[in-house]
Amino acid sequence: MKRRDFIRKSVSAGIFTGTALSFGGYGKIFANTVNDPELPYDLVAVRDGEPDLMLDKALEVLGGIQKFVKKGQTVVIKPNIGWDVEPEKAANTNPLLIKRIITHCFTAGAKEVYVFDNTCDNWTACYKNSGIEKAAKDAGAKVAPGHSESYYQKVNVPGGKNLKDAKVHELILSSDVFINVPVLKSHGSAKLTITMKNLMGVVWDRRFWHRNNLNQCIADFATYRKPDLNIVDAYNVMTKNGPRGVSKADVVTMKYLIVSTDMVAADAAAAKIFGMEPDQVNYIQLANDMGVGQMDLSKLNISRIKV
Amino acid sequence: MNLAGLKKLRVGFSILYFILITCFFLDFTGLIPSSYYKTIVFLQFFPSLLQFKSLLTISSIGFIIVIIITFFYGRVYCSFICPLGVLQDIISFITKKIRRLKQYRYTYLKSYRFIRYSFLAVFVFGLFSGFALILSVLDPYSIYGRIASGVFRKTIVETNNLLVSGLQKINVYSLYHVDLKPEHWTILAVLLFFIVTIILFSVFRGRLYCNTVCPVGAFLGLISKFSVFKIELDKNSCTSCNLCSRVCKAGCIDTKNQQIDFERCIACYNCMTVCSENSIQYKLRWNKKLAIRTEINKNDNSRRQFFAITALIFAASIRKSRAQQVVTDTATKPTGRDIPVSPPGSVSIDTFNASCTACHLCISACPTHVLQPSYTDYGLIGFMQPVMDYHTGFCNFECTKCSEICPTGAIKSIKIETKKITQIGIAHFVRQNCIVRTEKTDCGACAEHCPTKAVRMVPWKQGLVIPEVTPDICIGCGACEFACPTTPYKAIYVEGNDEHKMANEPDKEKQEIKVEDDFPF
Numbered sequence: 001m002k003r004r005d006f007i008r009k010s011v012s013a014g015i016f017t018g019t020a021l022s023f024g025g026y027g028k029i030f031a032n033t034v035n036d037p038e039l040p041y042d043l044v045a046v047r048d049g050e051p052d053l054m055l056d057k058a059l060e061v062l063g064g065i066q067k068f069v070k071k072g073q074t075v076v077i078k079p080n081i082g083w084d085v086e087p088e089k090a091a092n093t094n095p096l097l098i099k100r101i102i103t104h105c106f107t108a109g110a111k112e113v114y115v116f117d118n119t120c121d122n123w124t125a126c127y128k129n130s131g132i133e134k135a136a137k138d139a140g141a142k143v144a145p146g147h148s149e150s151y152y153q154k155v156n157v158p159g160g161k162n163l164k165d166a167k168v169h170e171l172i173l174s175s176d177v178f179i180n181v182p183v184l185k186s187h188g189s190a191k192l193t194i195t196m197k198n199l200m201g202v203v204w205d206r207r208f209w210h211r212n213n214l215n216q217c218i219a220d221f222a223t224y225r226k227p228d229l230n231i232v233d234a235y236n237v238m239t240k241n242g243p244r245g246v247s248k249a250d251v252v253t254m255k256y257l258i259v260s261t262d263m264v265a266a267d268a269a270a271a272k273i274f275g276m277e278p279d280q281v282n283y284i285q286l287a288n289d290m291g292v293g294q295m296d297l298s299k300l301n302i303s304r305i306k307v
Numbered sequence: 308m309n310l311a312g313l314k315k316l317r318v319g320f321s322i323l324y325f326i327l328i329t330c331f332f333l334d335f336t337g338l339i340p341s342s343y344y345k346t347i348v349f350l351q352f353f354p355s356l357l358q359f360k361s362l363l364t365i366s367s368i369g370f371i372i373v374i375i376i377t378f379f380y381g382r383v384y385c386s387f388i389c390p391l392g393v394l395q396d397i398i399s400f401i402t403k404k405i406r407r408l409k410q411y412r413y414t415y416l417k418s419y420r421f422i423r424y425s426f427l428a429v430f431v432f433g434l435f436s437g438f439a440l441i442l443s444v445l446d447p448y449s450i451y452g453r454i455a456s457g458v459f460r461k462t463i464v465e466t467n468n469l470l471v472s473g474l475q476k477i478n479v480y481s482l483y484h485v486d487l488k489p490e491h492w493t494i495l496a497v498l499l500f501f502i503v504t505i506i507l508f509s510v511f512r513g514r515l516y517c518n519t520v521c522p523v524g525a526f527l528g529l530i531s532k533f534s535v536f537k538i539e540l541d542k543n544s545c546t547s548c549n550l551c552s553r554v555c556k557a558g559c560i561d562t563k564n565q566q567i568d569f570e571r572c573i574a575c576y577n578c579m580t581v582c583s584e585n586s587i588q589y590k591l592r593w594n595k596k597l598a599i600r601t602e603i604n605k606n607d608n609s610r611r612q613f614f615a616i617t618a619l620i621f622a623a624s625i626r627k628s629r630a631q632q633v634v635t636d637t638a639t640k641p642t643g644r645d646i647p648v649s650p651p652g653s654v655s656i657d658t659f660n661a662s663c664t665a666c667h668l669c670i671s672a673c674p675t676h677v678l679q680p681s682y683t684d685y686g687l688i689g690f691m692q693p694v695m696d697y698h699t700g701f702c703n704f705e706c707t708k709c710s711e712i713c714p715t716g717a718i719k720s721i722k723i724e725t726k727k728i729t730q731i732g733i734a735h736f737v738r739q740n741c742i743v744r745t746e747k748t749d750c751g752a753c754a755e756h757c758p759t760k761a762v763r764m765v766p767w768k769q770g771l772v773i774p775e776v777t778p779d780i781c782i783g784c785g786a787c788e789f790a791c792p793t794t795p796y797k798a799i800y801v802e803g804n805d806e807h808k809m810a811n812e813p814d815k816e817k818q819e820i821k822v823e824d825d826f827p828f
């Protein structure tokens with residue numbers, strides 16, 4: 001970089017940052033900064049393969065992960081690592097899938113890949129026993145903690161009805177690319193947990209959401225920062241006793257994977273796989289009505305792949 | 308025979324042992340496997356005695372080893388193994404360095420036998436009456452444990468947190484932040500009192516604490532009266548130069564009369580190192596045993612009786628009161644826990660209270676920080692003992708850490724399969740406070756966290772679901788109470804079981820769901 005360019009860029013970056021800071025919270029700089037790539041499909045659904053293979057197929061039809069991750073960028077991956085249970089119980093995202101996503105990111109030239117979750121059970125046990133910590137480290141990613149308030153920054157949620165602000169994990173704010181990787185599960189009160197519900201793991205105070213109309217808050221937060229990519233793990237699906245599950249008897253092997261940039265669409269498709277209509281899940285309807293995404297699958301350009 | 312090397316052995320061993328035992332209290336990451344704990348801590352005299360009393364296992368014979376060693380060589384325990392003793396030695400050593408003294412400057416002290424036996428009597432009373440507070444307050448290992456947990460561990464954690472904040476700024480996450488809950492001020496007050504006492508004693512009078520207050524020291528002193536080998540001054544070669552007395556932390560060498568009060572000797576071997584005449588030696592004194600015993604019986608029996616009675620009156624005046632712990636403090640319906648919850652493996656609250664010495668090893672090691680020192684939860688008897696605090700955390704379903712490391716047997720070893728059905732309490736749902744009822748919105752945080760689905764959501768009205776508790780599969784882990792978002796009161800809380808029970812196995816029925824052959828959309 002020439003000196004002149006450097007000065008010009010620094011000054012403009014400074015002005016941008018300063019302006020953004022004066023207009024709102026620190027997080028607003030990054031809010032809604034989404035890479036919006038041209039994609040051949042709105043949603044890709046793959047079935048009957050192993051999780052990593054299905055991911056390869058889905059990314060292939062979308063034009064590779066290069067569409068989302070550019071050389072030198074930092075990536076944050078948010079799986080569901082909520083519970084201290086073994087992978088077979090399907091309470092957490094499949095570690096094999098996480099590993100593959102990380103590998104793809106690095107192949108595309110990612111500078112750094114981070115993985116974290118604000119877990120429900122003891123976080124070190126969750127990270128370890130879910131198999132995700134090892135899978136992520138093996139693939140070269142950095143596993144970050146999310147168990148302490150000190151990792152969270154307050155941001156405004158301008159589009160929120162009940163949720164006007166939230167404390168969001170600093171990695172979500174600082175990373176270039178945000179990949180949301182939930183596992184499809186039944187849920188005692190929200191009925192299902194998929195992409196939008198998974199974002200409860202990037203904020204600090206979940207109790208506020210529970211007090212202030214859980215479904216509305218889930219939809220509200222979906223307006224804040226659209227993940228650049230959502231990958232739904234529906235290989236093993238917990239069909240009852242969710243979200244924690246009691247035993248392996250709660251799990252049905254369905255062998256599905258959904259990839260989309262639209263959380264509402266991904267949740268709608270996952271609900272269908274689960275055997276529910278999207279409008280039965282309150283927050284999907286709410287998010288759809290708030291314009292977060294499209295729950296009417298017939299209006300979407302979907303690629304269906306059987307492996 | 309030159310035994311000057313004994314001091315080197317003592318210093319080397321004690322420092323190594325002290326570091327190891329301290330590491331257990333400092334390990335906030337769970338790095339050290341549980342199996343290591345007992346191999347080191349089992350030698351702690353009083354915890355081992357308590358464990359033997361309740362479990363009668365081979366792993367709890369540490370105190371017998373200590374008694375045997377004492378019977379042969381005197382209070383080796385006090386200088387080699389007792390972490391509180393070694394801590395005092397370290398403080399004395401630092402004091403010496405600060406004052407730039409070439410030698411310690413101690414003098415012969417008179418024996419405060421009366422005070423020493425009084426504390427011992429009170430302690431013995433505590434042991435047999437089950438009034439554990441006395442044990443918690445006086446057991447030297449437990450005092451050290453609380454210092455290590457409350458001061459050293461917190462310092463390490465806070466330093467770690469400071470470091471983490473720095474690393475966080477450059478996106479380095481190899482270390483992580485640890486949030487600690489501050490204790491009740493009374494617990495800190497007791498801690499502070501002992502720290503100040505220990506420092507004052509050790510700075511000014513060496514090991515005077517061990518020879519006045521410490522009941523373990525007093526007890527081992529009684530045994531060392533009959534030791535096979537005793538450290539004695541050789542009257543023929545001693546020149547009464549007083550060098551040995553100046554380095555004697557216990558102040559038990561009377562050079563004027565060329566006598567060593569072996570009952571108070573803590574076997575530090577400083578005297579042997581400085582004596583140029585080699586006059587201080589371990590000598591076989593088996594034959595004197597009988598004579599001394601009769602003398603003791605004559606002297607001490609009345610005193611002991613006197614103090615046992617005093618202790619009885621003292622203890623009787625303190626009623627065991629189970630103060631009500633307010634779970635929540637302002638909501639529509641205040642909810643309180645009448646019975647506290649003790650950790651899984653503790654069998655019942657009474658046996659737990661009677662055998663825990665509040666060393667805080669489990670509190671230091673608990674991965675979820677659900678174990679916290681109690682204030683009034685158990686009443687006065689269990690002051691400072693660990694209690695399940697469901698506002699700080701909840702008991703991890705897959706964890707038995709505290710039961711694996713407890714040195715006193717207060718929390719007995721428990722298999723993970725048993726722990727998962729051990730009912731330490733039962734969840735109580737307070738519908739009046741529930742979000743679903745008051746706000747008419749979905750919540751379900753409690754059911755979400757429940758590992759057995761003892762708390763589950765059932766249809767209510769307006770298409771909403773509301774929690775329902777199935778008591779016979781609830782284990783009382785407190786996940787529901789911790790997760791419950793209502794303020795200022797919780798809408799679900801755990802009532803402790805006085806006696807722990809066995810819960811039923813949760814539902815593990817397989818469902819029949821057929822996956823369609825084609826995409827459903």
